[in-house]
Amino acid sequence: MIAESGLAALWFAAALALLQVALAGLALRLRNDDMTAAIRPVAMVQGLLCAGAMACLITVFAQSDMSVRLVFENSSAVKPMLYKIAGAWGNHEGSMLLWVTILGLAGAAVALFERQLEQRTLTATLGAQAVIALGFYAFLLFASNPFARLWPPAADGQGLNPLLQDPGLALHPPTLYVGYVGLSVAFSFAVGALVTRDVGPQFARAMRPWVLGAWIFLTLGITAGSYWAYYELGWGGWWFWDPVENASLMPWLAATALLHSVSVLATRDGLRAWTVMLAVVAFSMSMIGTFLVRSGVLTSVHAFAVDPERGTFILVLLALYIGGALALFGARIGTVRQGNTFDLVSREAGLVLNNLLLSVILGIVLIGTLYPLVAQGFGVQLSVGKPFFDKTAGPIALALMLVLAVGPLLRWRRDDAQAVLGRVTIPLGVAILAAVILVLLTPRAGAMPILGLAFAAGLAVASVAPLWRRNLKRTPWFIFGMVLAHLGVAVAVAGMASDSAFTQERLTALRFGETATVGPYDVTLKGVKPVVGENWSAIAGVLIVKRGTDRPFVMEPQQRFFSTPPTTTNESAIVTRWNGQLYTVLGQQNADGRWQVRLWWKPFVTLIWIGGAMIALGGLLALIGHMRRTMKMRRRAREYDEWAEAWL
Amino acid sequence: MKVRHILLWLPLVLFAVLMIVVATGVIRPNTHAVRSHMTGKPVPAFTLSPMVPGKPGLSTTDFIGHGPRLLNVFGSWCVPCAAEAGELQKLKALGVPVEGVAIRDKPQDVQAFLARYGDPYDRIGDDSRARVQLAMGSSGVPESFLIDGKGRIVLQHIGAIRADDIPGIIAAWKAAQ
Known part of the structure; x- marks a missing residue:
């Protein structure tokens, strides 16, 4: 019964989305106020229905209702x-339902809270949002119904991929989805603004909280995902340039660029066309990301839930939405009045440079990720991998750090080059000093890590x-x-550089009682013992x-065996100290009775994720800050109105 | 003004190209071995130092007078290489000697890779600058070359070796005996 209710809620939500599109189209054409007024409640009810459907799905999973096919295939009563x-x-199926649920709730939130935007632009925005939602409803209802029944019901399910049985990963996909969907709202705003030719500061201020919010969640999602790969895959690495990782990195890069260009548009009314373009690019990157993850067209270490046919469906949606938006862009943006211009030495110019460098990195990651696909087009299966990305994206990332250090020290509109040089003296001095000290102390660390650490020191000060x-x-x-977010970048880069420069690694096979040394630690294998968990x-x-x-x-790394489905995973054991982490993995037993043990001493590696968390927290502070200012302005306006009414 | 208006359509054009690329990836069936211009040519002269301790490096002379062998170009950082590792093990079990050339790699990474995915290689050469890879006419990783006992390339397989490629490779290996 619960499953059927969920399915019904989903159908109703889809019908309301259709209504929302029709209302938006007619309201814009006929300039009808009743229709315009009806859109907001429709969007809100649609969001509630989605949430209801999701709640139904969670309930059948919590009850382990094995008469639902999806539960049988992906869960287990134990x-x-x-x-x-x-x-x-x-x-x-469930992740797609989660996607439309977040999409529906986001649409409801726009309808509920958005007060600054011009009415017609908001109508167009909600219409665009409903068009996006419709595609995903069609996908769910016709191609991947999560509530399908299984007859006869099974006694027990087939289990969940054991690699995914981890608290971090339970929350990882929802976090990324909130980020992706937030970018879809930014996309809808951009489409709405193009439809009504209303690309200006007001539009930017309406869009900014969504971009910021999405960006915060993407940052958290990527940081958490990287830590998960680090301790769960047992390879000691924290980033593999794997297609699935790149799929989350690309929208983040676009969102980071958008975040900065949107503030130029909001404060200085510049970069109009570019901001709209970025909003489209950011959402298309999240859809390309979803497509790459879901379709399995690329080989990945994180290849779960892969199905080429469903990938094709997402591809078609992607082509329609992004192609449509870009066609609208080509047709309309020429008729949007040009925004304010600015000097070559100015905050705006710094932000443009930041945007360009981010776009170049985005391009590199996109090309590197899709290159195997291009090669496959010629009948070849290849991978470009880590060496390509490290060599190409690394130097540009360093240049980006330079812009990041100088940019916030520039004035809006116009600045004096000489004065700027004066302002960057101290950070520059710190960076050079750090570089000299590092070269003297650790000449063999390599050029990139030393540059990274030196830049990080300078950036921290700047x-x-x-x-x-x-x-x-x-x-x-x-x-x-x-300030906090930029400091977070410095901290994260310092962690990355320290990890690649100073990590010590030992791969060895030990008998009981034998000792291996890594970094400052002596590690003795005392023995092995069996451990029993809830389902492993x-x-x-x-x-x-x-x-x-x-x-x-004592540290106890494990080799875990899951029975449903039968799989082995490495559970690394990690000890965190203030100055780094000791990372241990237990491998197989050799024929001669010795056990393979892998040991890493990773100085200051934790800074990578601490920096990531700082970046996200900085975003949160900025979001709250902008919201407070908006509310203050609204209150002032109200007070003025009251005063005017009383006295004028 | 005119040029600017045309430029505004550029994103759409680029996006269309991207879509075509991605769509061909979905529609086209996956890899197959290709006959390349390298087949029939002698292996270029090279000597590579050992990649991992306890396993010899690789040079051209290893391919002369020791019967036909498979040369596999791989990298620990390459995901299709991990996917192909099991198939190389199968070839090894069927009697095909397998030699490795590791591209742009570090000893620890290769050791971890071998520990994780198995080790079919008799020798592994360290090709840190991808020189041998380029000389062999290989454009990416992974790639495999079947080389007869006289140092001539008999077959070039671009991309990962999959289960259904094995009969063809075995047949070519037997024919080269």
């Missing part, structure tokens, strides 16, 4: 509750410089947000770890 619930979106001589109490929150069993290596004369401690 799983922990958290993973039963996460199982609802740990599969193709990023807090905007607070210099400011009254901190009166500084708006979004300035603090910017494991062999754990017992490692006694000692550092100098400190008290020894």
Whole structure:
């Protein structure tokens, strides 16, 4: 009964989306106020219905209702509750339902809260949002019904991919989806603004919180995903330039560029066409990302839930939406009045350079990711991999850090080059000093890591410089947000550089009682022991770890065996210290009875994810800051109205 | 003004090209071995130092007078290489000697790769600058060459070896005996 209710809610939601498109089209054509007024409630009810359908799906998963095909295929009655619930979106159908749910709720939120935008532009925006939603409803209802029944019901399910049985990964896809969907709202705003030719600061201010919100979630999602790959795959790496990882990185790069160009449009009314373009690109990157992950056209280490036919469906949607938006762009943007211009040395110019560099990196990642597809077009299966990305994107990322350090120190509209040089003296000095010290201390660390660390030091100083001589109490929150996010970039880059320069690695095979040394630690294999979990069993290596004369401690990396479906995973054991992480993995037993053990000492590697969290937190501060300012302006306007009514 | 208006349609054109590329990836069936201009030519002269401790490096002389062998160009960073590892093991089990050339790689990474996906290689040469790869006329990773006992390339397989490629490779290997 619950499953049928969910399906019904989904059909009703789809019908309302259709109504929303029709209303928007007619309201714009006929300039009918009643129709315009009806759109907001329709969007809200549609969002609620989606949430209802999702709640139904989560319920059948929580109850392990094996008469629902999806539950049977992706869950098991003996799983922990958290993973039963996460199982609802740990599969193709469920994740698509989650996608439309977030999309519907986002549309409802736009309808509920948006007050600044011109009425007609908002109508067009909600219409565009409903068009996007319709495509996904069609996909769900005709090609991947999550509520299909199984007859006769099965006794138990087939289980969830054990690699996914991890608290971080239960929350990872929803986080990324919120990011992707946030970008779809930005896309709808851009389409709405193109339809009514209303590309200006108002549009930018309406779009900004959505871009910021999406960007925060993407940042969190990528950071968490990277940490998951780091400890779960057991390879000691934190980024593999894998297609699935790139799929989340590309929308982030576009969103980062958009975030910066949208603030030029909001504050200075410049970069109109470019901002609209970026909003389209950002959403198309999230759809290309979803397509690459879902279609399985590229080989990936994270290849779950792959189905070429469904990939094709997403591809068709992608072609329609993005192709349509770009055609609208070509036809309309020429008729939008040009925005303000600016000097070559100015904050705007800095932000344009930032946008260009981000776009180049985006292009590199896109080409590198799709190159195997192009090659496949000629009947070949190839991969360009890490060496390509490191060599091409690395230097540009360094240049980007330079812009990132100088940009916030520039004034809007026009600045004096000499004065700017004066402002960057201290950060530049710090960077050079850091480089000299590093070259003297660790000459063999390699050029890129040393440059990375030196740039990070300079950037750290430069990023807090905007607070210099400011009254901190009166500084708006979004300035603090910017400072924190930029500082986070410096911290993350320092972590990456430190990891690639100073990591020590040992691959060895040990008998019981034998010791291997990595970094400052002596690791002794004491023995192995069996461990039993809720739905897995494991062999754990017992490692006694000692550092100098400190008290020894125990680490227990595991080889885990899952029965449904039968799979082995590596559970690395990681110990975090203030200055780095000791990372241990238990491998197989050799024929001579020795156990393979892999050990890494990774100095300051944690900075990578701390930096990522700082970037996201900075985004959150900026979001709150902008919202506070909007509310303050609204209150002032109201107070003025009251005053005017009383006195004029 | 005219040029600017045409430029505004450029994104759409680029997007269309991108869509065509992606669509061909979906529609076209996957890899097959290709006959290339390298078949029938002698292996270029090279000597590569060992990639991992305990396993010899690789040079041209290893392919002369020791019967036909498979030369596999791979990298620990390459995902299709991991996918193909199982098939190389099968070839090895069927009696085909397999030699490896690791491209732009680090010893630790290769060791971890071999520990994870299995080790079919008799020797692995360290081609850190992809010189041998280029000399062999190989354009990417992975690629495999069947070389007869006289140092001549008999077959070039571009891309990952898959289960249905194995009979063809075995047949070519037997024919080269």
